[in-house]
Amino acid sequence: MTASEDVGLVLVEDRGPVRVISLNRPHVRNAIDLPLRHALAEAIEAADAEPAVRAIVLTGTGGAFCSGGDIATMTRAPRHETTARAQAAQRIVRALWHTPKPVVAAVEGPAFGAGTALALACDRIVASGEATFATTFTAVGLAGDMGIFSSLPARIGAPRARQMLMFGSRTSGTEAGVIGLVDRVVEPGEALAAALEDAAVLAAGPPLALGVIKQMLAGEARHPLAVLDLEIRNQTMLWDSDDFAEGVTAFAEKRRPVFGAAADQES
Template identity: 60%
Template sequence: MTLHRPTKRNAIDMPLRIALAEALEAAMTDERVRVIVLTGAGGTFSSGGDISTMQRQEAALTRPRAQAAQRVIRAIWQGPKPVVAAVEGFAFGAGAALAFACDRVVAARDATFSTAFTGVGLAGDMGIFASLPARVGAAAARQLMLLPRRLSGSEAKDLGLADSVAEPGQVLARALQDATDISAGPPLALAGIKAMYNGAPCSPAETLEREVDLQARLFDTDDFAEGVSAFQERRRPAFHGR
């Protein structure tokens, strides 16, 4: 999927939020789709929210806009398919939050990340208060929000904001290769992994119970039987999500 407002550096306005949410929701229910790769047109990921469409207004008028942004993140987190962000150029504000919400982030070495929200008097949305501390820890996330700075793709990788770096112009190819590798995995298990990490916070004891439930369900699947057979036969398994 490509964010396609290149003349606006793929700034996220209301129509783009709706279109992206709808596309993600459709892909999450499409049996032909195993993995989603999200990127931006024109050599950049996203410059963030479209400030040209913003103005001071009552909270009640802003709520639908904010909820539309959260719908995108809910589609990523609650859907069963892994999402890989391919980040070239800028990922600022909501654009950075969108990338961090994905299951894997592949960034160009010279990409530029910044939380940036406070520059226009905002705190942040699109899940950044969950995704950022999940990636770098609460203390580091707090500092990145309080004192926004521009980080290169390499610096983002060192901090844990990105999972892999590639040379400029090679990011999408790397992300697609990663997606191909992930797509060879068992779909039901991948969905279970996402659900475990993206579910509501729970105690260690509750996590153990959730692991038992997930593992018990997966033992009774065609994919598990195929995985065991492939192991015994020394061949690559062919998983089908059944």
């Protein structure tokens, strides 16, 4: 892949070890139709499969993150006809959750409905203070998908998530930072630069350990004793890794560790 590649509905650009994936339907504020669902999932899966990519930034073109599902492409249909469409949306979320690589969302402008869910599926959200989040599914008689019933309450708690989903009210990027919906709030127009800054820090981190952190915090709540068992399994695996050896050596030599050397050599 070249440093910058235009795949139509999705733009893909590599900035060192960070891959930037941009939704590219600016004429509809990056609303998600069925072709975009497939293209975005494929782009995320390709980034996951590329050893040289150590972190991913997800954003949108034209000053918008994602205005939600493209309602103009939606009509009433029986369940057996819409299941594939819903599964295509879930494929995106599964790709974001399953990759061990950190994913940072850079949000400018609207993140409505599926746009909010898409941002929430990422590991870190950097948003402009003037960005707007809204779970607008009820406006068209829907409840929500793309993992939002897991990711939203995990971020802001079940009571607040219930109100946000039921009322569909709008939340500014600034307010989203206050309630914990996003992790970093920046000036308008600075979300991508800030996300790239954060992604570069993550890309320099130990990839195996970051993948374990994602795995341990994903999915359903576990019994505390099960968590202890998983911690032992993962920590002992990491103890026998090149990254751990490099970290200990760098500490002794009083220098910054260079993680992922083995992965870089394999690529």
